[in-house]
Amino acid sequence: MASARQHTYATEVVWTGNLGTGTDTYRSYSRDHRVSAAGVPAFLGSADAAFRGDAGRWNPELMLLAALSQCHLLSYLYVCAANGVVVTGYSDQAVGTMEETGDGGGHFTRVLLRPAVEVASATMTGKARALHAEANRLCFIANSVNFPVHHEPSIRVAP
Structure with missing residues (x-):
């Protein structure tokens, strides 16, 4: 039986949605964030629009x-x-x-x-x-x- 090989993946998610008061209330912040990994283009993420996110971003x-x-x-x-x-x-x-x-x-x-x-x-x-x-x-x-x-x-x- 062949031995298992292990692969490790790393990403970084940075929240960019602090609108000035952080998570003071459920409606006081944006769900926007940036997702990145070494060597590939970053992309913009958010929550689904149903959860107060930006429908123009990946969720x-x-x-x-x-x-x-x-x-x-x-x-x-x-x-x-x-x-x-x-x-x-x-x-x-x-x-x-x-x-x-x-x-x-x-x-x-x-x-x-x-x-x-x-x-x-x-x-x-x-x-x-x-x-x-x-x-x-x-x-x-x-x-x-x-x-x-x-x-x-x-x-x-x-x-």
Whole structure:
């Protein structure tokens, strides 16, 4: 059995939403912040607009959904390459459902990934569809969440 390799990731989140009185009241501060990591562009974050955030910025819920979608894409491309399926196009219209709890918290209950995959040959469509399960099994992010990640792939042949 191969030994496990460990990877460490580091980010910095800096709150930029002190409007002068800090968190004096729930409405007295902005949820705005900056997210950065070494070697990549920083981006602006906030809370979801439903939680007094800026809808023009990324929020943690969108980032979680994007991470699941990206991870599935990367795992899927890997398993396709390893199994002789030539992918020539891929897009995903992912949707996640989060429910609030009565105590002010909440949790995701499910995510649906809807990858639209284009393959090089009609002979690859069946295997291309089946490999989504393997990609999900290998996806680091899907393996790290406590809710189901479902897939509704569509496969088409490149013109």
